[in-house]
Amino acid sequence: MQIEPRANVSVLRAGLAPIIAVLAALVLCSVLIVWAGAPVLESYFLLFKGALGSRFALTETITRSIPLMFTGLAAAIAFRAKFYNIGAEGQLYCGALAATYFGTGLVVLPALLMVPFLMIVGALAGGLILIIPVLLKTHMKVDEVVTTLLLNFIILLLVSFLIEGPWKDPMAMGWPQAASIIDEGVLPLLMSKGRLHAGLLFALAAAFLVWVMMRFTVWGYEIKAVGLNAKAAEFAGIRINSTIIRTAMISGGLAGLAGVSEVAGLKGYLTLDISPGFGYTGIAVAMLAQLHPLAVIPAALFLSAVYVGADAMSRAVAIPTYIADVLVGVSVLCVLISVMLTKFKIRWR
Amino acid sequence: MDLIEIFLTTGFWAATIRIVSPLIFATLGELICERAGVLNLGIEGIMTIGAMAGWMWVYQGGDLWTGVMFAALVGGTFGLVHSIFTVYLGLSQHVTGIGVTMFASSLSYFIYRMMLPDATTPPKIIPFQTYPIPGLSELPIVGEAVFTQTPMTYLALLCVPIVWYMLYRTPVGLAVRMAGENPVAVEAQGIDVLAIRTGAVVVGSGLMAVGGAFITMSAFDAFFFGMINGRGWIAIALVVFASWRPGKALLGAVLFAGLEAFQVRAQQVAGASILPYQFYLMLPYLLSIVAMVIMARRARYPKALLVPYRRGERV
Numbered sequence: 001m002q003i004e005p006r007a008n009v010s011v012l013r014a015g016l017a018p019i020i021a022v023l024a025a026l027v028l029c030s031v032l033i034v035w036a037g038a039p040v041l042e043s044y045f046l047l048f049k050g051a052l053g054s055r056f057a058l059t060e061t062i063t064r065s066i067p068l069m070f071t072g073l074a075a076a077i078a079f080r081a082k083f084y085n086i087g088a089e090g091q092l093y094c095g096a097l098a099a100t101y102f103g104t105g106l107v108v109l110p111a112l113l114m115v116p117f118l119m120i121v122g123a124l125a126g127g128l129i130l131i132i133p134v135l136l137k138t139h140m141k142v143d144e145v146v147t148t149l150l151l152n153f154i155i156l157l158l159v160s161f162l163i164e165g166p167w168k169d170p171m172a173m174g175w176p177q178a179a180s181i182i183d184e185g186v187l188p189l190l191m192s193k194g195r196l197h198a199g200l201l202f203a204l205a206a207a208f209l210v211w212v213m214m215r216f217t218v219w220g221y222e223i224k225a226v227g228l229n230a231k232a233a234e235f236a237g238i239r240i241n242s243t244i245i246r247t248a249m250i251s252g253g254l255a256g257l258a259g260v261s262e263v264a265g266l267k268g269y270l271t272l273d274i275s276p277g278f279g280y281t282g283i284a285v286a287m288l289a290q291l292h293p294l295a296v297i298p299a300a301l302f303l304s305a306v307y308v309g310a311d312a313m314s315r316a317v318a319i320p321t322y323i324a325d326v327l328v329g330v331s332v333l334c335v336l337i338s339v340m341l342t343k344f345k346i347r348w349r
Numbered sequence: 350m351d352l353i354e355i356f357l358t359t360g361f362w363a364a365t366i367r368i369v370s371p372l373i374f375a376t377l378g379e380l381i382c383e384r385a386g387v388l389n390l391g392i393e394g395i396m397t398i399g400a401m402a403g404w405m406w407v408y409q410g411g412d413l414w415t416g417v418m419f420a421a422l423v424g425g426t427f428g429l430v431h432s433i434f435t436v437y438l439g440l441s442q443h444v445t446g447i448g449v450t451m452f453a454s455s456l457s458y459f460i461y462r463m464m465l466p467d468a469t470t471p472p473k474i475i476p477f478q479t480y481p482i483p484g485l486s487e488l489p490i491v492g493e494a495v496f497t498q499t500p501m502t503y504l505a506l507l508c509v510p511i512v513w514y515m516l517y518r519t520p521v522g523l524a525v526r527m528a529g530e531n532p533v534a535v536e537a538q539g540i541d542v543l544a545i546r547t548g549a550v551v552v553g554s555g556l557m558a559v560g561g562a563f564i565t566m567s568a569f570d571a572f573f574f575g576m577i578n579g580r581g582w583i584a585i586a587l588v589v590f591a592s593w594r595p596g597k598a599l600l601g602a603v604l605f606a607g608l609e610a611f612q613v614r615a616q617q618v619a620g621a622s623i624l625p626y627q628f629y630l631m632l633p634y635l636l637s638i639v640a641m642v643i644m645a646r647r648a649r650y651p652k653a654l655l656v657p658y659r660r661g662e663r664v
Contacts (some may be wrong), residue, residue: 003439003659038637060651084443136638142645144590145390145443149582150634161589161627319464323454332448333430 002347013342018295024304029327029333033218038317050312051305056313059194062265065197065304067092067275068256069201069203070284073210073287074294078251079283080214080291081227083137085130087148088255089279090155094129095256096121096263097159100167100270103185103263118260126256127249129155134248138241152193152279162273168271187265198263201324204297208256211293223247255279259320277325283308284328287335299305303328355614362485362494364613366611367568369606370498370505371396373561373585376591377512378553384516384593385549386653390446391431392557392579394453399424399558401457402550404572405464407474409658416499417562425551426560427453432550436543437656450581461572473569477501501559501567508556513595525549529651530657542658557581578633588638590644593651602641609633 002107030040072086078085089208090322098121109117126288133151169179187198193247214220223245225233230240230295262274283304355361375396382389389395407413427449434445465472477499485496495506516522524545527535534544546592560580565572587605591598612629 001437006469021458032459032463072491075458079444107492136642137647140645141640141648146582146589146641150586152638153579153634154631157627157631161625164627165625169515208377208636280447280451283444284451287448288443308593320459320466321457322455322462326452327447329450329452329455331433332444332451338440338586339395340440 003344005348006342009342014290014339016150017342018290018335021338022288022331023325024334025153025331026129028330029167029323031139032323033319036317036319038319043308043313043317043319046142046218047309047313047317048305051309052318054132056194057308059191059196061185061301061305061308062198062200063194064085064308065300066197066199066203066265067262067278068281068285068295068300068304069207070261071278072285073206073282073293074251074255074258074288075283075286076291076293076296077210077214077223077239078247079286080226081244083134083247084145084257085148085248085251086145087133087151087252087279088258088282089277090128090148090152091126091252091255091278092259092262092275093155093159093257094125094252095238096274097162097259097262098256099181099185099263101176102177103181103184103294106215107133108182109184111184114182115187115198116266118181118185118264118291119257122149123253124256124258126254126259127252130248130252134245156272159270163270165274167270172269176272180264180269181264185264186242186268190291195266196220197261198264199265202257202261206257207293207297210250210254214293219243219246255282260283262288281328284332287332290335290339303331352615352618355611355618356616357492359493361488361607361610361614363497363608364610365603366495366498366502368609369570369602370502371563372584372587372602372606373505373508373582373599374542374556375581375588376450376535376602377508377595378560379584379588380591380593380595380598381553381556382550383588383654384529384649384651385525385546385553386532386656387432387546387550387554388442388446388655389431389436389440389449389557390443390552390585391449391554392446392584393429393577394457394577395424395427395554395557396561396564396577396581397454398427398457399561400422400565400576401461401572402558404474405461405564408472409464410434410504411565413477415560416566420558420562421555425555427558428551428554429547431554432547435657436546436550439659442655442657454577456516458574471573473570474566476565476570477567479502501563504559505563505633509595516528521545526651528658529653532653532656535557536643536660546658557584560584568605579599583633583637585634586641589648590640592644592648604631605636607639608636640642 033040050057054240074088099118102121103118133144133147136147137144164176167178169177186311190196190198222238225238226240226243233239258278263270267274281303285296285299288299306327307324310321314321379392399420402423403416406416406419417466431445433448434440435442443640479497482511486492486527522542528545529544535542587601590601612632616629
């Protein structure tokens with residue numbers, strides 16, 4: 001077997017790659033549906049009906065995609081620089097912690113300033129927690145994958161301590177949750193019905209800004225150059241360490257915004273379950289988007305639809321909801337192959 | 350009881366050896382993969398599916414030892430997936446590993462739910478029982494701590510010299526280590542680099558899965574969600590701490606397990622008066638980071654780690 005690079009990568013092929021990967025994942029996972037004794041096509045139909053079939057389902061899918069857009073962007077930009085930040089989950093909770101610390105009465109500003117203020121402190125918190133792994137990488141050569149992963153566990157335990165201890169809301173009937181975000185800090189709802197909140201606008205704006213940065217600015221150019229060939233970038237005079245640190249700050253900040261938007265937008269207060277693994281799913285979003293900031297939007301919407309739809313599907317036909325997680329995992333593997341096939345061809349000998 | 354006195358109890362040492370067993374399997378498994386030049390981030394998921402597969406085998410009426418073998422087989426299969434992606438197709442070892450972890454752990458939960466749709470409390474199996482080794486188990490302290498354990502613990506401890514011997518004293522081991530250092534030289538010897546790497550990843554993944562199986566078949570008797578709880582990532586940190594050497598891996602794992610056993614007891618002795626329980630639980634993760642930082646300066650990574658090998662391509 002020989003793997004040869006293709007002379008030119010067609011745009012059509014590149015665009016179709018993730019779609020084909022998703023279809024392949026759906027086909028592969030149909031084995032599990034058959035095992036569960038359910039009809040495959042009808043089950044998938046129920047899945048997408050549950051995600052898109054009604055006004056309520058559709059708003060729910062969009063609402064659930066907001067944190068995925070942020071964490072997807074966080075992974076996309078970091079992976080572009082080959083900085084493998086797997087800690088978006090922890091950074092998300094750091095953003096949520098900052099929003100809770102400042103947003104529950106410590107600072108009171110008019111709503112027009114309060115919401116951006118919470119976003120900024122949340123992004124700072126998400127970025128700052130990444131300082132430890134990124135400096136360990138640039139200065140001590142400690143692999144960032146393991147440190148960011150381990151920090152996730154540490155941060156989750158810290159959140160657990162805070163909301164069971166000093167930050168516990170005495171009005172919450174004993175539930176471990178923090179006090180509610182003050183009214184000025186709550187993200188307004190976009191529609192009178194449903195839970196869709198203004199976090200969506202921030203997520204879309206973030207995707208656009210990241211795209212502009214990657215496409216048109218020196219910073220974006222440096223991030224891409226470091227990711228493609230760090231040695232060549234260094235010869236060209238790009239300072240690798242500062243580029244990686246900068247990338248990490250932006251990545252962590254984006255993940256932090258996911259936490260702010262969940263606390264100040266969806267829930268209104270911090271609990272230990274604001275994220276059912278959005279940080280990890282964000283990696284799948286980024287891979288499906290082929291690390292392109294704008295493509296993160298449809299990728300996040302799609303994976304959100306899978307999760308929302310899987311709930312509906314498992315209620316209708318007896319298939320465990322974990323099918324959604326399997327589908328996401330298989331999609332990551334499939335997209336790796338399909339994207340590779342756009343750039344290389346395999347010759348069997 | 351004083352905190353220092355904890356170290357004098359045999360219970361502490363016995364617990365240390367119990368906690369270290371799954372870590373030994375997992376750390377050795379990851380070590381073999383990385384020695385051949387392949388980072389295996391699938392470890393967390395492979396341990397999860399090993400834990401589920403071994404347990405489920407016994408729950409369905411299978412025998413304990415065949416359950417361990419089944420877990421190893423399942424783990425090896427996921428290792429094969431990982432190596433097809435990273436070794437044969439040369440895809441990103443980071444992303445593939447994360448994909449394998451996502452796939453393997455979610456598949457474990459899916460299968461568990463499919464087989465036991467109505468289980469509210471996790472059902473139990475009869476796990477491995479302690480088997481005191483005749484003679485040796487009568488020694489003071491060591492007898493109870495090391496030689497009064499379950500057979501799987503003995504297997505874990507045996508794996509250390511076996512893996513060491515295989516890596517350092519056999520031609521296959523030399524080829525594995527060379528594949529991680531200088532694959533071109535391996536090719537020059539007429540040995541297939543891709544096959545060597547694949548073999549190492551499959552065997553390593555099998556060991557990881559056995560580490561997972563230890564948790565459901567020896568340490569506990571049931572399968573829970575989120576049961577591996579970062580042990581795979583800790584094993585990766587331990588490989589760095591051990592500078593990719595089996596002996597040092599044992600040392601690092603024992604140190605780590607000792608501190609873990611200590612914190613559980615310290616929690617009971619000192620209680621929440623000194624620290625809330627969450628901070629005790631943070632210790633293993635913090636320690637893993639510290640361990641990596643301490644050794645990072647001296648770490649000598651296998652030179653070809655993360656570098657895919659393509660035949661006939663100049664480096």
